[in-house]
Amino acid sequence: MATTTYTVAVGENWPELVAWGPTGVEDGPSPLANHGRVHFITEADAAPVEYAPRGTRPFSGADLVLAEDSWWRFADATDDRLTYVDGVTGVEVVLCYEPVPDTDVLLRWVELTNRGDxxxxxxxxxxxxxxxxxxxxxxxxxxxxWAQEFQRQTVNLPAGRFRIGSRYGVPGHNYAPWLAVQDATGGQAWGLSLAWPGSWEIDAEVDPTGMTRVRAGRLPHPGPLVVDPGATLTSPKAALAYSAEGLDGLARVWHAYERVITRQRTRPVLYNSWEATGFDVDAAGQLALAKVAADVGAELFVVDDGWFTGRHDDTGGLGDWTPDESAFPGGFGGFVDDVRALGLDFGLWVEPESVSPKSRLYAEHPDWVYRVDGRPLTLIRNQLLLNLGREDVLEFVWSMLDRLLSSHPISYLKWDMNRPATPRGPGVSDLDGAHVRNYLEVLTRLRAAHPDVLVEACAGGGGRTDLATIALSDVVWPSDNTAPLDRLSVQDGFLLAHAPHLMSSWVTDAPGIFDARPRSLRFRFVLAMAGVLGIGADVSRWTAAQRDEARDLVARYKEIREVVHTGEVHRLPDAVQYVTPETTVVLAWNTGALPGIPEVPGRPVRLPLTGLSTGSHVDRESGARYSAAHLTHVGLPVHWTRDHDADVVVLDHVAT
Structure with a gap:
């Protein structure tokens, strides 16, 4: 790894972690080793165990629980694989380790093979x-x-157990599959994030000595999982990260890793029509919006929900993925061509996993949905969920998407999922795993067959944000809540776990759900510039002055986009700083009171910056020159007024 080592000792019955931290931390006595006699529990229960079954570790929490308890013995080791076996149950477990080059992330997973009868x-x-x-x-x-995802929370745990997870069949809105651990006093940080878009769990326990043990993995659902003789079951990958620079440094480690696993290409400024038209989609109305979007500098026009047959509200249409001929009298292909003639790429909203009870697809294939025979169907948002684990459903979803993308020059898909899985009936013991497998299979096929199509991952907002989805997507929709002050905390939490080049963020007219204080159009734009800028407002209602302001701000964003998406991120109070060797971009917002200037004496707000190169830093707009020491210890001055509640500052580095 780039600056980190992870050292494991191979024991006869279980492996133990020796040290994890900056390179060289392993050169000395292990800080994890217990000294003294163990009372009332087993040796494994008190040890810094990497992975153990319930038989070996019965009291303090096992990583693998079988119906019949298991005890292991060491069988083999290579640089990145440790093999343990149980001759009684026939269990063979391989613990897999994969350091990710040029990052401080280590991937871990388990391969369980049934060698028994x-x-x-x-x-x-x-x-x-x-x-x-x-x-x-x-x-x-x-x-x-929903509408309040990624809220940062901190728990001080002197002793006892902490647990988060999801039984929704997706990661869910309630918790992100991500955790950071620090000492009770803060400082260096260790983190974990799961690559699993199904049900999951993470727990942490502080033992009597004060040491913290974290366990993570998928949640067998409906379970238990059955492994037949000769078969192998592979766990999701867990990504482990470390930073000596605390939570902010840990965020930068995650950002660097996600730049490795995602495609590096320019994310376009998009316009999405949902907020303007809802389900009322027709060629004339959409084209009118597209003309304004092109005029203010958008590069991509995305038609959201409502473009397909039977989709006049949320009770119909899902599953019947053909354009509504009455909405596109000149043909859908002609409409797409008209949008592209404006200089815009074209994108489309889809929800491939769901089906409406009134649809033709459901009438023809009622057996394709998750259901319990003899029980009423469970509707959420007036829709049902397809059993994507079925091979015929997989082929339907894939052929539908492939047909759309092959028939029209579509360069962007917003993949949505607006309901979790409810009771799914008997049969396959691992419905969750089957659904996940085929969901990832469709994304993999999309990338192979249509490599130029960008995919936005959405699940009623941020309901499916995990590393497996991220690796096969290009942007993520963090929340359906686009109100400016509500969105601040959503984006702050998102950037703690994920990189800015993945964060789709729109400028809309939405009032706050939780904080309804009004904010300017400029505030909304500067906030949305913190990730991948989009516009979702009803631009047909914007005044000429608003369009002019939007045009200027979109152009400003395009100037800084590369720095925002590739720079080191430093999160500040009411600001985010992006740093490359040549340039620093600061996006700042006023969320509090004004200083009262000029009516009373006062001073501008100062934003202390971090991570700057030595030398001078020149404000690209004003020409003001600052030393790195001044910006770090005094701070960048920003001036808030009644009409100026957000700012974009670009500082060019001048070496001296």
Missing amino acids: APLSVERFGSAGFCVPTNGARLTFLSGQ
Whole structure:
């Protein structure tokens, strides 16, 4: 890894973590090793175990739980694989380690093979366990609900257990599959993020010595998982990260990793029609919006929900993915060509996993949905969920998307999912795993067959934001809430776990759900510039002055886009700073009171910057020159007035 080492000792019955931290931390006595006698529990329960079954670790939390308890012995080791076996149950477990080059991220997962003669019943199947040498724990996690995702939370845990997870069949809005661990006093940070777009769990426990052990993995659903003789079950990958620079440094480690696993290409400024038209989609109205969008500098026009047959509200249409001929009298292809003639790329909203009960697809294939025979169907948002784990459903979804993309010059898909999975009936023991497998298969096929199409991952907002989805997508929709002050906390939490080049953020006219204080159009634009800029407002209602302001701000964003998407991110109070060797961009917002200037004496707000190169830094707009020491210890001055509540400052580095 770039600056980190992760050292494991191979024991006869279980492996133990020796050290994890900056390179060289392993050169000395292990900070995790216990000294003294163990009372009332087993040796494994007190040890810094990497991974162990319930038989070996019965009291303090096992990573693998089978219907029949298991005890292991060491069988083999290579640089990145440790193999343990149980001769009684026939279990063979391979612990896999993969350092990600040029990052401080280590991937871990488990391959379980049944070498016995009878099926194995798996009740818990973790991806990884690890210990950190804390004295009590400060746990940071991201929680929320629909329209309030990625809210940063901190729990101080002197002892006991903490748990987050999801049974929705997707990561869900309530918690992100991500956790950061620090000592009770803060400082260096260890983190974990799961690559699993299904049900999951993460827990942390502080033992009596103060050491913290974290376990993470998929949640078998409906479960238990059955592994037949000769078969292998592979866990999701868990990404482990470390930073000596605390939570802000840990965020930069995650950002660097996500730049490795995602495609590096320019994310266009988009316009999305949903906020303007809802389900009322027709060629004339959409084209009118597209003309304004092109005029203010958008590069992509996305038609949202309502473009297909039977979709006049949220009770119909899903599953019947053909353009509504009555809405496009000149043909859908002609409409797409008209949009592209404006200099815009074209994108489309889809929700491939869902179906409306009134649709033709449901009438023809009622057996394709998740259901329990003899029980009423469970509708959420007036729709049902397809059993994507079925091979015929997989082929339907894939052929539908492939046909759309092959028939029209579509360069962007917004893949939505507006309901979780409810009871799914008997049959396959691993419905969750089957759905995830085929969901990722469709994304993989999309990338192979249509490599120029960008994919936006959405699930009623931020309901499916995990590393497996991110690796096969290009942007992520963090929340359906686009109100400016509400969005600040959503984006702050998102950037704690994920990179800015993935964060789709729109300028809309939406009032706040949780904080309805009005903010200027400029505030909304500067906030949306913190990631991938989009516009979702009803631009047909904007005044000429608003369009002029929008045009200027879009042009400004395009000047800084590369720095925002590739620079080191430093999160400041009411600001975000992006740093490259040549340029620093600061996006700042006023969320509080004004200083009262000029009616009373006062001073501008100062934003202390971090991570700057030595030398001078020149404000590209005003020409003001600052030393790195001044910007770090005094701060960048920003002036807030009644009419100026957000700012974009670009500082060019001048070496001296």
